Amino acid sequence: MHEVTLEHLKREGRIVVVGASLAGLRAAETIRDKGFTGSLTMIGDEPYEPYDRPPLSKGVLLGKSTAERTALPRRRAIDAEWRLGTAATGLDMAARRVKLADGEEVPYDRLLIATGVRARPWPNAAEGELDGVFVLRTRDDGTALARRLDAGPRRVLVIGAGFTGSEIASACRERGLEVTVAERGDAPLVGALGGVIGAVAAELQRENGVDLRTGVMVTGLEGDSTGRVRAAHLSDGTTLECDVVVVSLGAQRNTEWLAGSGLGAGPRGIACDAGCRAFDIRGIVTDDIYVAGDVARSPHPLFGYQFLSLEHWGNAVSQAETAAHNMLSVSTDRRPHIWVPAFWSSQFGVNIKSVGVPSMGTEIMITQGSRAERRFTGVYGYQGRVIGAVTFDNSRWLQFYQQQIETTAPFPVPFPTVDRRPDGHRPVPADFPDPSVPTHGPTITLSGYSPADRRMTFTPAGH
């Protein structure tokens, strides 16, 4: 394989994008924006054109839209060859070819991997296949779950009170459905936002009629003679009757297809440099393979150069743009991906937004508003600086705190703020779970040194 010059690449090169969702689409648009006139191939395992996932756990479950109506708008035409409904199954880095499930091989000069994540399935496969047991990640998942909620189940059980699980519970309550949430940690959202905020999330759930059970695990699901789920067994010995179960135990990275390829890909994602170039298993950065979106793990200078894996909508867009820019730029024109993490969630009528990395925070100050009123700003501190912030119905202040994070402003915040309450003058421990203790249902532990040797040990809930 001879190296093509940049101009030649732009004119008649071959770019392949694996993963036809948000990151893949925005990358493709940026690639064309940069003047790339060669061939562009979009490979996606789902049969649908790129669609937006956030509405699936919000408007779609509320019946305000449908999963079929979530196709993403285009910024421009991308003139691509689409290979939808065909998963990539392998990568030959030396020959620069992507292998597809239908046996075909697609050659590339530059490759972008944006294969994202999938919902972590219920660990007991037979129980997971019971009629009425769902996960929520894809358009098909959204269609199936919305249809079942339309049928008016007697009780929905949501396993896991992260953002997705909490949003599903919220939608159920808004539709008047009985819902139980089982969470192994002490509170909803505790892994992302800590116990101080988790306590507010727990109150929100209970006030809105959710039967929230924390500190418990679901140890088994039981079906009736027709194969429909009818009950769940909990670790506290209780049995809960339910006819819909939604497993919301986080995500797994779609990297299995890269096993044995020599690329630094494994259960934790694909490691890449700040310029979105993938590492191979030797820890050497590749010149022709780029990564973006949920599957990527890249070092962030603002956060101690930690390799951050961000399953955030905004990260997918920003990293895709950077990867696309860099793959068509000479080395000195490349840009680092230094997007400040940000996400939103909407649940129980409250708009929750965050910037930075709250989970790095050791302390939190409620600088504005009050938790009791469900309208506040919480600022997270780490080693004397502002590292993250969260707002509940207070999002207009978030941009200010983002600047604080970007400029490594001191913590505790030394300045007065509008609407500061008496309990907001001093930081308190942010109360994140001890990372050495599993907080979620099933647990994954990793061993092995190089990504190729890495092994994942799965401990199902209840052990």
Place this chain on the structure above:
Amino acid sequence: MLRLVVDLNRCQGYAQCAFLAPDVFAMHGDEGLLYDPQAEEAQRERLAQAAAACPVQAILVDDLDRDLAGVAEARDA
């Protein structure tokens, strides 16, 4: 059909869109926004106004003046 997406990291709940295109956008709680990511052709003008009026320019609509080439492109696949 028109496709749209709102960058909810940017959205700060000014609700201009909910006033200008109430069949597409609705406030949900004090600050949250709910919207239908696909709008009928009849909403074209209102949607364009909403996108233009958004103080934080968070609304992306498939190029309103263009035949949706991207749609045909994907459907042909």
